[in-house]
Amino acid sequence: MINRQILFLLFFLPFIGISQSEDEKQLKEIYTTSLTNGESYNWLSYLSNQIGGRLSGSFNAEQAVNYTKAELDSLGLDRVWLQPVMVPKWTRGIKEFSYLENAPGETTNLDICALGGSVATPSGGLKASVIEVKGIEELEALGEEKIKGKIVFFNRPMQADLIQTFEAYGGCVDQRYSGAAEAAKYGAVGVMVRSMNLRLDNYPHTGSMSYGDLPVEKRIPAAAISTNGAEMLSTVLALNKDVKLYFRQTCKVFPDVQSYNVIGEIKGSEFPNEIITVGGHLDSWDLGDGSHDDGAGCVQSMEVLRLLKETGYKPKRTIRVVLFMNEENGLRGATKYAEVAKEKGEYHVFALESDAGGFTPRGFSFDCDEANFAQITSWKSLFKPYLIHYFEQGGSGADVGPLKGNGTVLAGLRPDSQRYFDHHHAENDTFEHVNKRELELGAATMASLVYLIDKYGTVQASNIKG
Template sequence: MRSFWLCLILVFSGFVATAQTNKIDDSLNIRKIYDMSLLNGKSYSWLDHLSNEIGGRLSGSYGAEQAVEYTKAELEKLGLDKVWLQPVMVPKWTRGEREFAYIQTGPGATRNINITALGGSVATPEGGTKAEIIEVQGIEHLKEYGRENIEGKIVFYNRPMRADHIQTFEAYGGCVDQRYSGAKEAAKYGAVGVIVRSMNLRMDDFPHTGSMSYGDLPVNQRIPAAAVSTNDAEYLSSLLKIQNDLEVYFRLNCEQHEDVQSYNVIGEITGSEFPEEIMVVGGHLDSWDLGDGSHDDGAGVVQSMEVLRLFKETGYTPKRTIRVVLFMNEENGLRGGNKYAEVAASKGEDHIFALESDAGGFTPRGFGITATDAQYSKILSWKELFKPYLIHYFERGGGGADISPLEGGNTVLAGLRPDSQRYFDYHHAANDTFDKVNKRELELGAATMASLMYLVDKYGMENISNETTEMPD
């Protein structure tokens, strides 16, 4: 019996020693990753080219085509085991000539307002649309007014993003339905057009575009849809309080074309021990056409590319296969994410982990994670390793639109969570430009992503073992 307890003590001591050694090794390796990103990073220069030399990258555009060619060439320079293009058919929508709108404030008196067509909208008639405008606070309020008060009018959706939500994506989710489905629902009541308050927490003159859908509404019943800046939304609303028969004119010149072929861009380091276990890191290569898409999602693209470069530069050899996937068509169709998951399923590939960056290039705070209890606990056991880098946010629920089709089975989904307070100042607007991205914040985000990928690769996601560091309190 005494021998048994002695053996047990020795085994336990061995486990503790191994865990402590692993913790030290992990801390040193993560330090190397951060040092390499901050002192010799490539993400910022990649973003400079993507934003300033190529610019907006709406699906089906020449900019998107250039972005595919550029990122493929840059991945090939990294000496990865494999780089390839995955064909995907994507929608093509063009904005046409710049939109124009004004409020008729009196006989012969007008004031111009800042608008932009919503992605997927039909054009107005050639001469534009002019009608009385009615303000509502959301789709659910349409029935309160009824067809008798809406028919022949322009519906003005004016529900703002709620400023009391600390998590700004919750504020966005609370009102984005009026942008996405507002035109479809207003058309059922006979409206001739819709104008939607921009999804923006700041008061400014930038209208924010974004995708919208008519659902199964017949083409001849579809009405034009535009977003208006927050300053002009406030001005319009204040005028309606004293003049309820106010008229607004707006002109859109957009057009929907036939689908065209584009590509997901994929690069891979083949795993040295478990090549059949695949880990993905990615962002979406397409962007809206108003700015150059630096935050949404140029930042996520270059951070994801940087993860694989950091592994190569620091000399780390992954046990598992690690892929960077630059998805096409997240903004107005999610065709790239769906195609990647479809091909993966057809090949019977085993994806154990997927990490996405699609929340801007701001200071990283942590991760949102979709996983089983055991998997989530395992990731939490690494939290202490991120403390020196001020990464503290590890929460259930997360991932991203492009990796969401991979959900199911044992696949863990994670999303980088940067500080989100300024994200919607730029989201889908003309001011989403390179000068709004801070080099250091971008590089910290890339290092944070690479560190989590390193830990998942080293320890895997299937089994909880004593190899991992201790759980934090």
């Protein structure tokens, strides 16, 4: 028995040693290339500064499709293509306008923006009394009597003591998404939602909302108000219940238009039918230039393939970058991608999304079984030199979500989240707020994980082959 153990060690130890140092070397090369000879920041500069905000169905979104397709074409991948998908088209119209009227003629301007998907106000705007609530659940208690004819002001702030700001977002976003549909049931004429922002400032933050199954004629306009504006409105309301709120917005829904997911791939040398997908979403909201949400994720995903090529790594499995269209207000690109993959019987072993901003990466969240999670966490020490420490089970990303099932391991990059909601969906989500090194570290972190998954496979993949 002892002899066999010794034989085992003598036989395998050198390989374990070599393999470990090969992985260390490959990760080092990936990080060094990203930090000293990266393309992600240049790509983001073009996407943000030359194109700008890329709302689905807009001219900019189509420019972004063409630009990223051309850049992927230039990388010498095995295949680059556009995957057609019909997307919704909603336009903001002319700049929204809002004021408080404390007494006739005594007004104060407020910073607002229409929520994505909202209807317009009447063309002359809408003026009404305001009722402030902290959440949807208060509506029932107030009832139609107290709500009818009024603008409902949803003012529950993001919870500042949650360390992961996405949790704080998750605890508030129902106000934005469903507030109008719920308030309309009680006869509200409009909805004003406190921006999903942890900071006090003057930027209103847009984002998607839905009327659910509310009939068209019952739909009421919904807007976001900046956090400073929300504080002011709340303060004024406490002093004067009769204050009126005016707002005007001219947003509009058009028929669906043709758009595309942008896809490129390196064919796997050993297991070409095992697909590893890495992606972000190419569309963005229209107020800023979508640098953090999600230009960063797109250029990082493109950079993953470029880094693997640049470091001379030949993948065993097919590595695919997907720039999903229409994550923000429809998820049509992600749905289409998963649909086509199913039709074609494609086998995705792994899908990784970056859609949490271009900030310093901390690690990943995994939606997978215990066996795969155990394998992945066994690589944790390889990431230690890069200060990547966060490996947890949890969610992945909206765009890779539809690939769930058949043992596909899903993951999301988890960057530092403290500053994300300062910029999210607002006009200050712009290029100058992305730090080049932080962006590049994210790309390298993603490429490193993709390399390891490619080299060692996932657990189910091995079982299927075995």
